[in-house]
Amino acid sequence: MNVKTDNTRHVSLRQQLMLFVVMLLFGFIVANHVQSVRARSETRSLAVIYQQRERELNEQIKLNEALMQENTALNKQKDELISALLVNQGYAELSAELQQVRLLAGFTEVRGPGIVLTLNDKPDYAILTDSDASLVHDGDIRHALDLLRNAGAAALSVNDLRITNVSYIRCIGSTIRCNQYRMLPPFVIKALGDPAQLAAAIASDPLFSMRHLPDIGLVVTVETPEEVVIPAFAEADSFGSYITLLEGN
Amino acid sequence: MKQAILRNIAFTAVCIILGILIALQMKNVNLNSISEENLAALQTKLIEYIDKNAELSARNAELYEYVRILENDKASGNAQVESIIREKERAALFAGLREVRNYGIVIRVSCGEGVEVRDSVLRQFVNELRNLGAQAIAINDERLVATSEIRNSGSLIIINGNGYSRAEPFEIKAITDPQNEKSILDYLESIRTAILADSQIQNDQYTIEFLPVTELTLPALSEDSIAFRIDLLTGQNQ
Structure with a gap:
């Protein structure tokens, strides 16, 4: 019975010790956090602006990708239409020349x-x-x-x-x-x-x-x-x- | 027993709060590392994307309009051949397939007696002229395109498949913006100074001259030129 009481006391002491350490850490972090929030309110506002700009930039990057895809599709459509038009109107040679020039210019x-x-x-x-x-x-x-x-x-x-x-x-x-x-x-x-x-x-x-x-x-x-x-x-x-x-x- | 459970719950709660606080603190540390310089760089990038997207949107709007005209032409069977020919001519200008004439700068490069001009010196000037916004460049009247070679081969420098004696002076012609003449010449001067100060080529006794010319003519490059490597572009070699 005495042994059991000793064990319980030992466990309780260990738990209290751990709780003490955790609370100490807790107190330290809270103090540090409060201090850093107070002292760096200016930096925080900078950080808020930064995050906002970052979000805007990501939106612009997505928009750019979509616009580039649209541009590629439109250019392809334009080239196909020009080619078809020229061939239909009997300008097959001009169509071939145009394609060749575009190839040499790096446009394809x-x-x-x-x-x-x-x-x-x-x-x-x-x-x-x-x-x-x-x-x-x-x-x-x-x-x-x-x-x-x-x-x-x-x-x-x-x-x-x-x-x-x-x-x-x-x-x-x-x-x-x-x-x-x-x-x-x-x-x-x-x-x-x-x-x-x-x-x-x-x-x-x-x-x-x-x-x-x-x-x-x-x-x-x-x-x-x-x-x-x-x-x-x-x-x-x-x-x-x-x-x-x-x-x- | 009840006390032990309560203690465990309290302990768990404290640990959870502690975890949240650590996470918040870490976030705070990351945010604190943001400086005004970071923000300025980000804003510059953002403005760049906004401008780029505005320009791209305008280009796409023009393309939609052009595609609409072409579709109408297709439906009516009345192609605007003249505008297509104009477009082809502009693309040919860009590709270096047409002779061009305008204000420009001539760079004359020569070496001391018995010394041969190095290809690297010519390449350096060509690259710098591209950086300075030259719209057309030629060396010894060989029009340069995106894939033009400039390389030593014994006593010759090969440009677009043609050999030029390294013992003779080389002339680089470039069509540049006359409004930027002073800044271009100043920059070229700094390149000349750097070349002449290069210990590896100091003994070559280079003479490098710059000459602005009101009307400079740069010849076209033929479509058959080896510089275009048309067989590779069209997959005819496969």
Whole structure:
């Protein structure tokens, strides 16, 4: 009986001790929370605005995706109608010429053999210990595109943005832009052409070989899928702003 | 017994509240990490998307209107061939298939005697001109397109499949916005300074000149040019 009483007392003591610890923690967190709520009401209002803007941005991103899909469908419908109209009216040759010009301008999706090159920052990049060479820069993307052009690429895209005669890759602030679009890593470069030749151009490049070494750790991977699909220039229906200096001369 | 149950319930309740408080605290910590800079970056991105969507909506509205006209044409059997031909010509201009003439900048690149011009120097200027908004570029009258090669091959530099002697000066022509002449020339000057200061090519004794020209003519590139690689684009090689 005495043993049982001792056990009960022991358990009760342990429970009280645990409750004490929990209550202590509870008190500490409540105090900390109240303090942080009081002291940072300004930050909280900033946070509320941030969350609101984040929600608005997500809505805009969804809207952008829907508009892009609508745009693609409309362009397809337009091309089909023009083609049908011209053929029906006896202008089959003009229809073929138009298609050829659009193909050469990069206004149509193209597919075939090729490679997919991925450039990415070193995984777990640490700003204090890792070198700047462990990050992908705009010059790296331009360099990769130049290598692929010289290896016979017939069409190119970066993060599914078609590279055309007027495309640029440049760093503005902390982001890299292409065709007026902001891009984030990883940078996926697709090239249509002889897969072996294109892959060899990347593999044998001294710059990428050096940056790919474990010490620097830049991610440079080449895949050779059976078919590479390169999208059309996203502004194919409104390219006027790119030829303002060429028209009327 | 009853006391033990009550104690357990109280303990459980305290633990639940504690859990909620920890979660709230964590959320608070995350929110506290938001700075005005983060917010400014987010707002910039938001404005960018709003502008992009407004532009895309306008483009789609124009496309709807054009599709409607085309459908009417199809129904009436009266195609507006002239507008289609105009559209084809504009696409050909964009594609580099037409000669163009306008204000532009000429960059002359040459090396010291017995030294050969490097392809990388030409590529650097071409890339910078693209960044500066050039709408048409040519090297030694070879019109450049999206897939034009510029590469060394022995004593030649190959451009669009044609070889040019590396011992001779190269001339890059670009049609650029005359309103930006000063900023473009200033930027090109900074590139020249960087090239001349490059220890790897200092011995090449480069001479790089910039020349704004009121009327510059850039030739068209033929549809048959190897630069277009039409066989690959149309899948004829498969």
